[in-house]
Amino acid sequence: MASTWDPRSLPDLSGRAYLVTGSNKGLGYFASEQLIRAGARVFMTGRNPNRLSAARAAIRRRVPDAAPDAAETLVLDTSNLGSVRSAAASVRGRGGLDGLLLNAGIVHPPASRETTVDGHEVVFATNALGHFALAGELLTPLALRDGRMVWLGSLSTSLTPYDPVDPQLSTGYTAWRAYVQSKVATTALGFEADRRLRAAGVPVRSVVAHPGYSTSGRTPGIAGVNAPTRAKRFRDNLQAAIAQSKEHGAWSLVRALVDPEIEGGEFWGPRTVARGEPRRQTASRITRDEAVAARVWKAAEDATGVRWPFAEAAAAVGR
Template sequence: MTWDPRSLPDLAGRVYLVTGSNAGLGYFACEQLVRAGARVLMSARHPNRLSAARAAIRRRVPDAAADATEPLILDTSNLASVRSAAASVRGRGGLDGVLLNAGVVHAPKERETTIDGHEVVFATNALGHYALGGELLTALAEASGRMVWVGSMSTSLTPYDPVDPQLADGYSAWRAYVQSKVATMALGFEADRRLRAADVPVTSVVAHPGYSTGGRTPGIVGVNEPSRAKRFRDNLQALAAQSKEHGAWPLVRALTDPDVEGGEFWGPRTGSRGEPRRATAAKITRDLEVASRLWEVAQAATGVRWPLAAAAAAGAAKGRPAA
């Protein structure tokens, strides 16, 4: 089908959850979904920032329904927060999709750990989303829904093999970020294989935003307020960079386009910018051995075993085909 990211299909009646909704790609994904008529569960760690983001959507999409967005406090670096938020969402019934977007982009210079004892970048970007996907699986199955994992171009530039995903030795900020994104993408592809094998009517897709920067993004009070210096620096990269608003396009298409299939990888047309299209993921993210190893690591670290049989039964009870 022809896809216009500036004019999405009607999403009235659909319910989506977006992690990291208060700024950047997550905020613009929420805004685009709301413009198309969807109801969005906007999640973030900080209540005040989440309130500012919801207020921005009300200003920028004035014709949206009063209940077009709903706040959800969720910190993907904290497994207790993930479990609590997921329980709240499951109590609502079926979920059409979840965009696993929240993450640490600018990793700390020195290794830090979470309250659960995990390296913070790996925990936030990969482990928390693995746990959330498992906790929400039956709700997604009830609606034949879809999960989208947010990857990165960095996995092709420096495809580190995360043999030590927690980086107990040899930590660096760049390595922590790249390894976390290799893990995120590998888990997303592995999820699709396992969902298919178990006949769960949920699709798992991976997407990336290209090179999207705040300085090329519309200024929005409480959401994106770059300094003049940042505007200047980011605009010097205009040939390769795009706004976060446009960076959200592949993520939203991967989440909502009915022609998208599980196991696919979506990104901007040129790789770093442009309209969304199917792409080829870095070889390491498609490596079956790496994916299986990371799945076992995530399962052990989070204590979450995906309820594949229960989700398959939930989907069968609804009698609907996969998204």
């Protein structure tokens, strides 16, 4: 399938179930729409129930032949560990899960350091810790269907490859460093998850994908989902040679989630790195450093209190 993959015409995904974080706008919305258009059932999650309802309504308008239950909304705030646990418990009660797209995140961090209700730096918590906890909580449902988890990487990890020695940025906080460190941590966790899943014999693949340079001003306007100003459209269209829409940016994420030929531990992104159809790529060196990954994994365990149930997941499928 790799040589004939067409992101505009996905394979039939009828009978499959996926969860996408941050589904109410941007990459998460378009990934959800593409999955549903191919016949899948999607748990669309986000922090704001009204925005989730607007996104679900947009799906119904744009994919009128989708099954009535194809899009199910679920409130999930990845910056709040209580919200993560609650949402995961709800999903676990629905049976197996074919895929988990760990997409939600803060792209424009606050100018000064802020903390969550759990006491963690908000960017690291939202982009990395919440997804680490969610993936651990849903590991067994994924294993029951030989499922897959996809972590959202970023071009920024190659531009300024900060080592997250202090992932919570207790000192030296800047908005840019907070964002890049969170993405280094997220990508490293994705690769470390694959190593640990293989070692434990758990039939779940962990993949990392990035959307290239995807902007809202290059993205179709959709009521309740994407409504950039004229100024934003003008500025983003000036970058047409290197930028693409969020709709196209979601292609790499969706392929990483559903292409059966993709193996755990791979890294996928747009053909020209910034834009284009998805292809396999090489992640930045720091994200592939196993010592860095082990350190970040321990930091995530300590911060969230979540220990992934590898033995239980393997036992659930008799392996």
